[in-house]
Amino acid sequence: xxxxxxxxxxxxxxxxxxxxxxxxxxxxxxxxxxxxxxxxxxxxxxxxxxxxxxxxxxxxxxxxxxxxxxxxxxxxxxxxxxxxxxxxxxxxxxxxxxxxxxxxxxxxxxxxxxxxxxxxxxxxxxxxxxxxxxxxxxxxxxxxxxxxxxxxxxxxxxxxxxxxxxxxxxxxxxxxxxxxxxxxxxxxxxxxxxxxxxxxxx
Numbered sequence: 642x643x644x645x646x647x648x649x650x651x652x653x654x655x656x657x658x659x660x661x662x663x664x665x666x667x668x669x670x671x672x673x674x675x676x677x678x679x680x681x682x683x684x685x686x687x688x689x690x691x692x693x694x695x696x697x698x699x700x701x702x703x704x705x706x707x708x709x710x711x712x713x714x715x716x717x718x719x720x721x722x723x724x725x726x727x728x729x730x731x732x733x734x735x736x737x738x739x740x741x742x743x744x745x746x747x748x749x750x751x752x753x754x755x756x757x758x759x760x761x762x763x764x765x766x767x768x769x770x771x772x773x774x775x776x777x778x779x780x781x782x783x784x785x786x787x788x789x790x791x792x793x794x795x796x797x798x799x800x801x802x803x804x805x806x807x808x809x810x811x812x813x814x815x816x817x818x819x820x821x822x823x824x825x826x827x828x829x830x831x832x833x834x835x836x837x838x839x840x841x842x843x
Contacts, residue, residue: 675811676814688752691746691750693746694742700737701737704737710732710733711732711733712769712770712773713728714728714729714730714731714765714766714770715765715769716729717765718758720753720758723753728809731766731770733770739763740762741759741760741763744758744759744760744763776825801824801826803822803824803825804822805820805821805823806820806822807819807820808821
């Protein structure tokens with residue numbers, strides 16, 4: 642493409658700016674949450690091995706004998722180029738990996754600056770762990786260890802510890818949101834409940 646300058650009377654050649662086609666622009670603006678984006682939008686690049694810290698065998702044996710207490714953790718923040726949302730469970734009695742170490746690995750896997758975002762991630766994790774300390778310290782027994790079908794001794798009540806749970810799950814094109822009341826002392830396992838919920842939801 643030639644551009645004429647009326648002041649100098651000289652024509653200069655400039656490369657034409659490529660305008661995205663409507664279909665391509667629509668694909669770029671589309672959300673691919675839960676889906677694989679088109680191959681032309683994916684660029685392969687070399688990633689170095691994750692720098693894990695490996696504890697000693699004695700430390701791992703000791704940790705293996707500690708009672709696990711899993712609590713839900715949500716990490717959510719925005720960088721200049723990404724919006725990060727992730728949910729996972731954390732063993733509040735975990736001693737081998739700290740939130741700060743996990744945050745650095747998390748940033749490394751997402752290829753975002755650890756010096757900038759690792760403190761944010763670690764702070765979010767620690768804040769949520771503090772909220773669950775009271776519940777995690779309760780001796781709720783193992784799944785199925787309490788037989789609530791049998792009648793309790795006369796004058797005694799069946800132990801209960803009810804909490805409100807929020808379910809927010811993205812599976813492919815399906816988004817499930819629900820609130821349920823859960824008895825932490827119940828022998829019902831999350832796996833059994835999930836199986837029934839999936840069957841009833843089709």
